[in-house]
Amino acid sequence: MVKLLDTTLRDAQQSLIAARLRTDQILPILEDMDSVGLFAMEVWGGATFDVCMRFLDEDPWDRLKAIRTKVRNTKLSALFRGQNLLAYRHYPDDIVERFVKKSVENGIDIVRVFDALNDIRNLKTAVKAAKGAGAEVQCGIVYTISPVHTLEYYSRLGEELASLEPDYLCVKDMSGILTPYVAFQLVTALKRIGLPIDLHSHCTAGFAPMTYLKAVEAGADILDCAISSMSGATSQPPIESLYYALRENYPLELNLHALQRVAEYFWEIRKGYERFDYAKKERPVDLGVIIHQIPGGMLSNLIYQLEQQRALHRLEDVLKEVPRVREDLGWPPLVTPTSQIIGAQAVLNVLVGRYRLIPKEVKDYIRGLYGRPPAPISKEVLELTKEEVITVRPADLLPPLWEKIRNEVPRDLVEKEEDYLSYALLPNVALEFMQRRKKRFNQKAKTI
Ligand code: CO
Numbered sequence: 001m002v003k004l005l006d007t008t009l010r011d012a013q014q015s016l017i018a019a020r021l022r023t024d025q026i027l028p029i030l031e032d033m034d035s036v037g038l039f040a041m042e043v044w045g046g047a048t049f050d051v052c053m054r055f056l057d058e059d060p061w062d063r064l065k066a067i068r069t070k071v072r073n074t075k076l077s078a079l080f081r082g083q084n085l086l087a088y089r090h091y092p093d094d095i096v097e098r099f100v101k102k103s104v105e106n107g108i109d110i111v112r113v114f115d116a117l118n119d120i121r122n123l124k125t126a127v128k129a130a131k132g133a134g135a136e137v138q139c140g141i142v143y144t145i146s147p148v149h150t151l152e153y154y155s156r157l158g159e160e161l162a163s164l165e166p167d168y169l170c171v172k173d174m175s176g177i178l179t180p181y182v183a184f185q186l187v188t189a190l191k192r193i194g195l196p197i198d199l200h201s202h203c204t205a206g207f208a209p210m211t212y213l214k215a216v217e218a219g220a221d222i223l224d225c226a227i228s229s230m231s232g233a234t235s236q237p238p239i240e241s242l243y244y245a246l247r248e249n250y251p252l253e254l255n256l257h258a259l260q261r262v263a264e265y266f267w268e269i270r271k272g273y274e275r276f277d278y279a280k281k282e283r284p285v286d287l288g289v290i291i292h293q294i295p296g297g298m299l300s301n302l303i304y305q306l307e308q309q310r311a312l313h314r315l316e317d318v319l320k321e322v323p324r325v326r327e328d329l330g331w332p333p334l335v336t337p338t339s340q341i342i343g344a345q346a347v348l349n350v351l352v353g354r355y356r357l358i359p360k361e362v363k364d365y366i367r368g369l370y371g372r373p374p375a376p377i378s379k380e381v382l383e384l385t386k387e388e389v390i391t392v393r394p395a396d397l398l399p400p401l402w403e404k405i406r407n408e409v410p411r412d413l414v415e416k417e418e419d420y421l422s423y424a425l426l427p428n429v430a431l432e433f434m435q436r437r438k439k440r441f442n443q444k445a446k447t448i
Helices: 008-017 023-034 048-055 060-070 093-105 124-132 151-162 180-191 208-217 239-246 256-271 296-308 312-328 338-352 360-367 379-385 402-408 417-425 427-447
Strands: 003-006 040-045 075-080 110-113 136-142 168-172 197-200 222-225
Touching (some): 008 040, 008 048, 008 075, 008 256, 023 060, 040 060, 040 110, 048 060, 048 427, 060 075, 093 124, 093 402, 151 168, 151 180, 168 180, 180 208, 208 222, 296 338, 338 360, 417 427
Parallel strands (some): 075 110, 168 197
16 A cells, blocks of 8 residues: 655646746645645745745745645645754744644644754654644654765664654655665665654656655655656656556556646646746756755755856866865755755855864754764864864753743734744744735735
8 A cells, every 4th residue: 555645736746837927826726735635735844934935925924824824634744944944944843833833723733853863862852742733743764865965874863762652653755866676675674663654755866656666666655756847857756657657556546637727727827837837947857966965955055156256167176075074074864954064064164174163053053053974073073163162952051931932022013822933933024024914915915
């Protein structure tokens, strides 16, 4: 038995059209999506929260509530970056607890959490809060390739994660670098833990559908995929193709008429986003991520940084420096925020000299403020920085924030408790959004 988790409304649209789908474009098709017979739909989290307020002038909480009203049969899932939730730094426990609880109250059934460093201490609070609120929990295993990320490493990590008592484990291959035969071994090893396994990959390097097939053969229970018209390239494999490919061996029942309507619908919507569309700008298969192990988003960041310094001709040197910095810093996976941390140091090492300049983020990382690196940090780098390394969980050093936020946000801008949480995560973005919202409300009141 294989189940399909549809990412169309979160990861797929985030990967292909910069998360620009508006709620009024999502709502009309939800009843059809709900009738497909999917295991779950990922509809919230990742970058969509930020983009909603920043670029679409929409309240992400209202979106979630509106989706929940229309989706009655299918579970809804959200993705959180552990103690970072939906932003870019660690938040104190009181914010994490309230944020996760509110997201479940507003309609999330499955909370998926991961930590960029696979430090399970950064998942504990979110997992506990989600379980306490009655949601199911998926603990994410961030997949990367390095000398320390062996099958044994992942098996041990899976065991550790199982101690948090999640309902599922999720192999999160955010760059699409998990190859089919490695997936077979990995899923086989993780299945021994006894939890259902969800596999999340991207088609970026072209082998995700093959990887899914081998994972299913090894016993993977859930596959993350997207409607065909929003699949492929940096998105997930297509639902329809998986259905036809798998059903000859695995029972899968989907409403094909509904699937067809959903596919048509999003194809038309997508045409309106050509200026954002990945497929209009980039090649359909990008092997860079396999050759130099640098995910697409990070590569464009590096190019941008080098252009700013008029040093684009040093790109090759930087690409060679990235794995060296990764090794020095204990082989972190390259995902937000570690991809930026490693990238910035690699650029400086090439342009100014190795570790002559060390940015604050790198020092914080070395101090352990992001969590424990997968392997020890090199002695040379530790001696250079002379940073005192913390041994506690990073969030243990953060004082509670909720009461402070309550006093900080102007009362006349607040409509509901969730507004404080939006502000806690993204103060400027949320404040500006709430100001525009109030202005709109006042204008409306005037015209009535
Ligand atoms: Co993804």
